Amino acid sequence: MPILRRHGFTLVEMMVGLLLLGIISMGVYKVLVKNQQLYLTQGQKIDVGQNLRAAAAILPAELREIDAVDGDIIGMGPDSIRIRAYRVFAIACTPPVLGGALTGLALNVRQALTFGVRGFQSGDSILVYYEGDSTKRADDTWAQGKITAAPTASTCPTDLKASTLMTVSLSAGTWSNTAGSMLTGAPVRAFETITYRNSQGSDGNYYLSYRNSSGLTPLVGPLERHGLAFSYYDSTGAVTAIAANVKRIKIALNYQSLQPVRLSNGSISNILQSDTLQVTLRNNARPLTGS
Amino acid sequence: MKNERGMALAITVFALVVVTALVAGTFYAATQEQRVSDNSRRSVAAFGAAEAGADDVVTGWSPTNMNKRGVYPTDSFLVASSSSMNTTPGLGGRYYGTVYRLNGNLFLIDVTGRDNSSGTTGQGIGAGARDRIGTLVKIQPINFNVSASLTTRNSVTLSGNATADGTDSPPPLWACPPAGPALAGVSTSSTATVSTNGNGSVAGNPPVQHDTGITTKFAGIDSIYAQLAARANIVLSGGNYKTDASFTGTACNTLDQLNWGDGQNTTTCSTYFPIIHITGNVTLNGNQGQGILLVDGNISVQGSYQFFGITMAKGSIGSAGGGSTAAHFYGATMAQDVNLSTTNTLSGKATLLYSNCAIQTVMSNVAVTSLLKSRSWVQLY
Numbered sequence: 001m002p003i004l005r006r007h008g009f010t011l012v013e014m015m016v017g018l019l020l021l022g023i024i025s026m027g028v029y030k031v032l033v034k035n036q037q038l039y040l041t042q043g044q045k046i047d048v049g050q051n052l053r054a055a056a057a058i059l060p061a062e063l064r065e066i067d068a069v070d071g072d073i074i075g076m077g078p079d080s081i082r083i084r085a086y087r088v089f090a091i092a093c094t095p096p097v098l099g100g101a102l103t104g105l106a107l108n109v110r111q112a113l114t115f116g117v118r119g120f121q122s123g124d125s126i127l128v129y130y131e132g133d134s135t136k137r138a139d140d141t142w143a144q145g146k147i148t149a150a151p152t153a154s155t156c157p158t159d160l161k162a163s164t165l166m167t168v169s170l171s172a173g174t175w176s177n178t179a180g181s182m183l184t185g186a187p188v189r190a191f192e193t194i195t196y197r198n199s200q201g202s203d204g205n206y207y208l209s210y211r212n213s214s215g216l217t218p219l220v221g222p223l224e225r226h227g228l229a230f231s232y233y234d235s236t237g238a239v240t241a242i243a244a245n246v247k248r249i250k251i252a253l254n255y256q257s258l259q260p261v262r263l264s265n266g267s268i269s270n271i272l273q274s275d276t277l278q279v280t281l282r283n284n285a286r287p288l289t290g291s
Numbered sequence: 292m293k294n295e296r297g298m299a300l301a302i303t304v305f306a307l308v309v310v311t312a313l314v315a316g317t318f319y320a321a322t323q324e325q326r327v328s329d330n331s332r333r334s335v336a337a338f339g340a341a342e343a344g345a346d347d348v349v350t351g352w353s354p355t356n357m358n359k360r361g362v363y364p365t366d367s368f369l370v371a372s373s374s375s376m377n378t379t380p381g382l383g384g385r386y387y388g389t390v391y392r393l394n395g396n397l398f399l400i401d402v403t404g405r406d407n408s409s410g411t412t413g414q415g416i417g418a419g420a421r422d423r424i425g426t427l428v429k430i431q432p433i434n435f436n437v438s439a440s441l442t443t444r445n446s447v448t449l450s451g452n453a454t455a456d457g458t459d460s461p462p463p464l465w466a467c468p469p470a471g472p473a474l475a476g477v478s479t480s481s482t483a484t485v486s487t488n489g490n491g492s493v494a495g496n497p498p499v500q501h502d503t504g505i506t507t508k509f510a511g512i513d514s515i516y517a518q519l520a521a522r523a524n525i526v527l528s529g530g531n532y533k534t535d536a537s538f539t540g541t542a543c544n545t546l547d548q549l550n551w552g553d554g555q556n557t558t559t560c561s562t563y564f565p566i567i568h569i570t571g572n573v574t575l576n577g578n579q580g581q582g583i584l585l586v587d588g589n590i591s592v593q594g595s596y597q598f599f600g601i602t603m604a605k606g607s608i609g610s611a612g613g614g615s616t617a618a619h620f621y622g623a624t625m626a627q628d629v630n631l632s633t634t635n636t637l638s639g640k641a642t643l644l645y646s647n648c649a650i651q652t653v654m655s656n657v658a659v660t661s662l663l664k665s666r667s668w669v670q671l672y
Contacts, residue, residue: 021298031313035309049324053331064670065668065669086670089670113363115671127666129397131397134395140663140665185394285665
């Protein structure tokens with residue numbers, strides 16, 4: 001038999017070959033499909049995890065600094081909360097001079113001791129520490145006001161260090177408008193009023209959003225339709241409906257993935273994950289001891 | 292054999308590549324997730340360390356060191372530097388920061404916390420989380436409402452060489468600002484009498500003040516008394532004591548219950564201002580003390596005893612003798628029921644002198660700090 005004799009495959013050889021190829025291809029296809037599903041699922045899971053961490057970083061940071069006793073919770077409901085969110089903190093080198101009109105007051109703050117997510121802006125609401133009688137603790141409070149003109153760069157009068165000069169107006173409160181009641185070195189805080197709630201975005205999904213004077217901004221999500229719940233507790237740990245009594249806030253969040261994925265049990269649905277955060281308010285007014 | 296056809300190798304290689312890519316992808320995702328989670332954990336730990344650090348600064352507040360600091364920007368107090376951090380009390384992290392005095396009684400504690408792994412070795416190289424927070428604290432003011440050298444509800448008799456003087460008199464060797472306005476020599480109720488015999492005298496502006504609100508005033512003083520007694524460094528039962536500065540080597544021995552500081556300002560005990568609470572009648576017979584003296588009963592002072600600061604007695608105050616020194620009490624003296632007389636044969640002076648400087652110095656050295664009444668906590672960036 002010549003070695004180089006040309007010959008083809010027999011039908012049986014072809015069929016066996018095709019069958020084998022089919023089985024292998026099917027296997028490879030299944031692996032690829034699984035791979036794709038796994039990839040999608042992992043991607044969605046990671047997204048949900050990212051959301052979870054983002055909310056866990058943002059919400060407690062905002063809520064921690066409020067003083068419920070002095071009215072920093074403006075409104076609270078089971079699925080939304082309206083608060084004063086602190087944005088800038090600074091130390092005055094020239095405090096507002098009291099004893100006269102409460103408008104057009106000069107407030108000069110040190111740049112070196114200014115901390116915040118942004119600078120002071122015209123229109124910001126502010127709180128200025130009111131010392132009153134410096135030997136008494138009972139009359140210490142914060143006077144509320146507003147920045148009425150754009151802040152300008154300046155210097156502190158005594159040491160000529162860089163400062164920010166603002167024109168502010170104060171609104172009368174429980175404090176007395178007496179000369180010398182606000183001291184050099186008084187802390188100043190700027191805040192904006194914002195609402196955190198679950199609201200529907202333009203894509204139809206629900207997002208943890210905040211609303212401030214410039215509108216509604218989606219922050220973290222998507223969440224489930226009723227995926228945001230606040231619970232409020234007082235200092236004894238009991239649930240309270242009175243804003244001034246709130247000492248601790250519990251936030252329950254139910255996240256869902258943006259896209260549905262095939263779950264391990266074969267069904268197709270969104271990945272759901274829930275998270276609970278607890279925040280103790282750091283700045284509540286303390287009961288008085290002594291004068 | 293030349294008949295080497297087939298796809299087994301190709302398919303195997305392809306499958307291996309696919310599987311490897313899958314495994315590598317999963318590992319990558321898992322590693323990333325693990326890193327992100329680790330960062331979250333560190334960031335929480337750093338925040339905890341910052342809070343613990345800020346609390347640590349408040350609880351470890353040393354009035355003698357902190358309350359005399361200059362106001363920002365001329366002075367500040369370094370709690371710990373970033374290259375040599377303090378460990379938090381629970382050992383869960385480390386912190387560093389600075390305390391700034393904002394004005395006479397306000398301080399800003401600026402603390403940065405770091406988690407334990409963010410060190411200079413091992414896993415933490417170049418990484419690590421930090422969180423910076425601030426707390427506002429105030430030196431807790433105590434308002435004695437001092438209006439006289441001697442404030443009492445009862446009649447006062449000054450005889451021998453006894454004097455109650457409302458002129459502001461800085462103690463000798465104390466660094467004091469210029470003397471302030473004079474107060475009354477004796478402030479007492481509208482019905483009580485102040486009489487002088489022999490060389491006894493009352494001086495001040497006015498020498499004697501009859502205060503119709505004296506009972507209300509003592510009600511206020513009582514609550515301050517209770518607060519101070521709760522913070523007393525030295526608690527003794529009634530008795531006869533001789534107190535003076537004592538030392539361990541050259542350092543002031545503050546463990547000695549009979550060391551009430553050095554008001555004559557010649558030793559290391561001159562910066563020690565204890566709050567002394569005596570739960571009965573006391574007789575003091577030499578040598579000296581400073582700070583706040585709280586006596587549940589009567590005080591009787593013998594010889595040349597000197598006390599610098601604030602003296603409050605629930606009972607009466609009496610003195611005898613005077614030795615060679617010029618005064619018995621610098622500061623302010625308050626007694627709810629008083630009979631002051633010198634009945635001995637010594638020619639020294641049993642004198643009560645008002646001293647604003649002594650009062651202020653003592654108060655700033657015993658005053659503890661507390662967080663502001665509200666909104667004392669601030670996130671710094």
